[in-house]
Amino acid sequence: MDMPVPNAAVIAKKEHVVARLAEVLPEGAVIHDPAETRAYECDALAAYRCPPMAAVLPGSTAEVAAVLRICHEEGVPVVPRGSGTSLAGGAMPTADSVILGVARLNRVLEVDYDNRVIRVEAGRTNLSVTGAVEADGFFYAPDPSSQLACAIAGNIAMNSGGAHCLKYGVTTNNLLGVTLVTMDGTVVEIGGAYMDAGGYDWLGVICGSEGQLGVVTEATLRILPKPEGARPVLMGFDSSEVAGACVADIIKAGVLPVAIEFMDRPCIRATEAFAGAGYPDCEALLIVEVEGSPAEIDEQLGLIKQIARRHDPVELRESGSEAESAAIWKGRKSAFGAMGQLGDYMCLDGTIPVSALPHVLRRIGEMSAEFGLGVANVFHAGDGNMHPLILFDANTPGDLERCEAFGAAILKLCVEVGGCLTGEHGVGIEKRDLMGVQFDPVDLEAQMRVKDVFDPGWLLNPAKVFPLEASAGRRAG
Amino acid sequence: MMRPGTEAELAEAVAAAAGPLRILGGGTRPVGRPVEGEALSVAGLSGVVLYEPGALTLVVRAGTPLEEVERVLAGEGQRLAFEPMDHRVLLGGSGVPTIGGVVAGNVSGPRRVQAGACRDALIGVRFVDGRGAVIRNGGRVMKNVTGYDLVKLMAGSRGTLGVLSEVAFKLLPVPESVATVTLHEADGARAFEAMTRAMKSPFEVSGAAWLPGKGEVHLRLEGFAGSVAYRAGRLRALLAGPGEVTVETGAEANARLWRAIRDVEALAGHAFVWRVSMAPGAMRAGLRADLDRTARFDRVVDWAGGLCWIGMTEAQAADYAPRFGAADAVAGAIRFHRDLQAEMADPELGGGHATLVKGPEALRAAVPVFQPEPAPLAALARGLRAQFDPRGILNPGLMG
Numbered sequence: 001m002d003m004p005v006p007n008a009a010v011i012a013k014k015e016h017v018v019a020r021l022a023e024v025l026p027e028g029a030v031i032h033d034p035a036e037t038r039a040y041e042c043d044a045l046a047a048y049r050c051p052p053m054a055a056v057l058p059g060s061t062a063e064v065a066a067v068l069r070i071c072h073e074e075g076v077p078v079v080p081r082g083s084g085t086s087l088a089g090g091a092m093p094t095a096d097s098v099i100l101g102v103a104r105l106n107r108v109l110e111v112d113y114d115n116r117v118i119r120v121e122a123g124r125t126n127l128s129v130t131g132a133v134e135a136d137g138f139f140y141a142p143d144p145s146s147q148l149a150c151a152i153a154g155n156i157a158m159n160s161g162g163a164h165c166l167k168y169g170v171t172t173n174n175l176l177g178v179t180l181v182t183m184d185g186t187v188v189e190i191g192g193a194y195m196d197a198g199g200y201d202w203l204g205v206i207c208g209s210e211g212q213l214g215v216v217t218e219a220t221l222r223i224l225p226k227p228e229g230a231r232p233v234l235m236g237f238d239s240s241e242v243a244g245a246c247v248a249d250i251i252k253a254g255v256l257p258v259a260i261e262f263m264d265r266p267c268i269r270a271t272e273a274f275a276g277a278g279y280p281d282c283e284a285l286l287i288v289e290v291e292g293s294p295a296e297i298d299e300q301l302g303l304i305k306q307i308a309r310r311h312d313p314v315e316l317r318e319s320g321s322e323a324e325s326a327a328i329w330k331g332r333k334s335a336f337g338a339m340g341q342l343g344d345y346m347c348l349d350g351t352i353p354v355s356a357l358p359h360v361l362r363r364i365g366e367m368s369a370e371f372g373l374g375v376a377n378v379f380h381a382g383d384g385n386m387h388p389l390i391l392f393d394a395n396t397p398g399d400l401e402r403c404e405a406f407g408a409a410i411l412k413l414c415v416e417v418g419g420c421l422t423g424e425h426g427v428g429i430e431k432r433d434l435m436g437v438q439f440d441p442v443d444l445e446a447q448m449r450v451k452d453v454f455d456p457g458w459l460l461n462p463a464k465v466f467p468l469e470a471s472a473g474r475r476a477g
Numbered sequence: 478m479m480r481p482g483t484e485a486e487l488a489e490a491v492a493a494a495a496g497p498l499r500i501l502g503g504g505t506r507p508v509g510r511p512v513e514g515e516a517l518s519v520a521g522l523s524g525v526v527l528y529e530p531g532a533l534t535l536v537v538r539a540g541t542p543l544e545e546v547e548r549v550l551a552g553e554g555q556r557l558a559f560e561p562m563d564h565r566v567l568l569g570g571s572g573v574p575t576i577g578g579v580v581a582g583n584v585s586g587p588r589r590v591q592a593g594a595c596r597d598a599l600i601g602v603r604f605v606d607g608r609g610a611v612i613r614n615g616g617r618v619m620k621n622v623t624g625y626d627l628v629k630l631m632a633g634s635r636g637t638l639g640v641l642s643e644v645a646f647k648l649l650p651v652p653e654s655v656a657t658v659t660l661h662e663a664d665g666a667r668a669f670e671a672m673t674r675a676m677k678s679p680f681e682v683s684g685a686a687w688l689p690g691k692g693e694v695h696l697r698l699e700g701f702a703g704s705v706a707y708r709a710g711r712l713r714a715l716l717a718g719p720g721e722v723t724v725e726t727g728a729e730a731n732a733r734l735w736r737a738i739r740d741v742e743a744l745a746g747h748a749f750v751w752r753v754s755m756a757p758g759a760m761r762a763g764l765r766a767d768l769d770r771t772a773r774f775d776r777v778v779d780w781a782g783g784l785c786w787i788g789m790t791e792a793q794a795a796d797y798a799p800r801f802g803a804a805d806a807v808a809g810a811i812r813f814h815r816d817l818q819a820e821m822a823d824p825e826l827g828g829g830h831a832t833l834v835k836g837p838e839a840l841r842a843a844v845p846v847f848q849p850e851p852a853p854l855a856a857l858a859r860g861l862r863a864q865f866d867p868r869g870i871l872n873p874g875l876m877g
Binding site: 112115172188189191194201207226227251256293303354421438451454 | 529676860864
């Protein structure tokens with residue numbers, strides 16, 4: 001993975017920059033000892049590492065603004081960091097950069113049930129947002145699987161999704177306002193507890209901009225009343241084509257499940273060996289969950305089972321209790337852990353049109369043989385967001401490179417069939433150099449022009465999202 | 478009027494333009510400051526590019542009539558969940574609304590509270606920027622975080638950053654059944670209380686509107702028949718108190734009622750109409766007492782109190798004018814507009830924005846039609862326009 005050559009002039013003035021940062025931050029909030037900056041050398045894409053020049057942990061919007069103003073004046077690149085759970089290298093630093101961590105910004109500022117919003121500082125973890133309102137019967141809908149650890153700031157930067165987004169949407173559909181600090185230290189208030197923007201849709205473009213347009217310090221999020229209940233049905237099929245057709249029929253029938261999860265045979269076998277959830281040994285397995293009152297759930301699951309029966313399932317198991325629901329979800333929830341038992345794996349994140357599912361699964365199987373690496377598929381079938389897990393051995397020379405090549409081939413396939421490189425993890429450094437597969441130079445140019453407006457000097461997380469050669473001229477400036 | 482028939486011709490027309498362009502779909506939504514420029518119609522770019530009912534996705538050329546889109550979707554029992562209003566009812570006019578116009582205005586109806594706005598259903602765009610370059614963003618899948626989201630930026634940018642040539646949507650199935658629970662004789666306090674209670678319930682209300690003129694609060698439920706009946710019963714119990722509660726389950730009656738709310742029919746005869754977006758709680762508190770006391774106007778309240786349409790007749794506006802030494806209805810409306818936007822800018826009220834949706838050209842030319850943005854955002858907006866339209870030829874001045 002190429003990263004830009006660090007700016008020697010910036011590294012040379014480290015002491016000066018650190019001293020200036022220490023002037024505007026409380027004691028302990030500036031980390032510059034090389035032994036300590038290592039803690040920030042990578043995020044969850046741990047294959048790539050580089051300690052930053054320094055890391056800062058501001059505790060207020062004013063402190064964030066002060067930090068950015070100094071770095072702007074000094075020409076120091078800044079890499080914003082939430083909880084460091086990015087699977088795409090979104091928070092990976094360069095040797096000449098300052099990591100701006102928002103972890104200390106974790107307070108709930110306001111809970112407003114009448115307007116169904118919560119305002120939090122952006123370093124607060126995703127799950128603890130729901131935690132702040134669930135006793136009163138509310139929840140925050142986006143639920144990325146890292147939700148115990150991941151920060152709202154990172155969710156906004158990556159426009160994170162989750163298992164329930166088929167019904168509730170992703171971060172951008174649940175974000176109503178932000179306090180944003182741009183690279184020159186300007187504090188901008190956008191949106192609020194109301195439902196649409198007056199002028200341009202600033203929230204729309206900030207959400208998913210991977211920390212390249214500004215640092216979000218506070219966010220107003222939509223909260224929803226919890227449904228009365230939820231219950232899944234599990235179904236197994238002899239072929240993934242049939243499972244795919246069943247998904248399409250469920251969607252067409254007008255049921256709006258809260259989740260439709262898909263697992264293929266390699267994944268089913270791995271989870272069975274690991275968790276023993278009692279899944280059938282079949283080619284494709286679906287877990288479909290619906291919400292509502294007990295009677296509403298019965299009505300929807302009845303219809304779903306009726307549709308499933310038309311596709312000759314080898315197994316059809318409706319949950320009748322909390323315990324049965326937990327048993328059905330047990331395997332799915334342990335899928336990543338189960339794959340980890342088999343060795344190292346790389347988790348991909350492409351999205352495809354649901355109709356292309358059988359073709360893509362077949363091709364992935366063929367490519368698995370070509371590359372000589374095992375692969376298992378587990379994904380959100382309702383929206384076509386795939387997470388193929390490629391197995392490799394990090395200790396075998398050449399395996400990681402083969403795995404990367406296989407991953408790139410799968411993502412290219414996703415684009416080829418009308419999908420995209422990343423559905424919810426983001427581009428970061430991981431898919432940066434594949435952007436040319438999905439976009440023409442003119443499309444990337446249009447996106448980079450937006451960054452030019454927010455951050456003309458390209459100091460904020462500059463080596464991400466765009467292929468390095470495409471952004472080279474701008475970053476040099 | 479220029480009327481290209483293909484995206485390539487559209488790009489050529491923009492690239493070759495010698496001066497400002499006035500971008501049109503069906504021309505049924507003349508909202509914003511009047512634009513001086515050569516008319517460029519996108520209506521020639523028409524037709525469905527791709528429709529996959531099983532994937533709930535539609536890709537369609539921007540000039541396609543909205544009616545055609547809705548007809549095609551209805552054939553498969555699907556729809557655009559965001560329920561775009563037909564501005565012809567409020568603004569008059571006889572053009573054919575296009576899907577591109579809907580996107581350019583981010584036009585979203587009562588179901589916004591549950592299913593999201595137009596920008597939430599929009600998953601892909603193709604557009605021609607001010608240089609004449611064709612740019613793609615998003616795609617045809619629901620989950621996509623590849624690169625910046627210019628899709629949402631284009632929604633609601635009213636042709637000032639680019640001319641839409643193609644748009645892609647996430648769709649939803651038309652539910653089997655619909656019912657509206659109506660609370661009668663509701664004053665402001667009762668109405669907001671009822672809407673807030675309904676939205677805080679788990680019953681998935683897909684429309685919550687108050688028609689002050691009739692004293693009615695309407696709460697819509699959609700889904701499978703059994704579920705709708707169950708939720709209607711629960712909601713009815715939730716609203717028990719002063720004021721009769723009725724339930725309407727007829728499909729036709731429901732369609733009529735929500736179309737009327739969507740299209741703000743109650744204010745169709747008013748000369749001046751504003752659209753105010755605020756937090757429901759702030760809306761409930763009402764406009765500043767001085768404005769409430771001094772101005773006479775009519776309202777339609779949607780989005781569970783988050784959206785308020787304010788209508789003034791000529792007589793009502795003229796009545797507002799003399800208090801401030803103004804001479805006529807337009808002068809009164811100008812004064813009211815300024816007062817309204819000043820209230821929105823007051824942070825103590827929690828923020829929001831007011832847009833003049835209907836008024837004569839003279840009025841729209843005299844005031845900032847859209848809520849002026851705080852200085853840092855206004856600077857970013859200028860920066861964006863300079864990047865996407867360096868010659869300043871795309872609907873210049875329309876958004877201020």
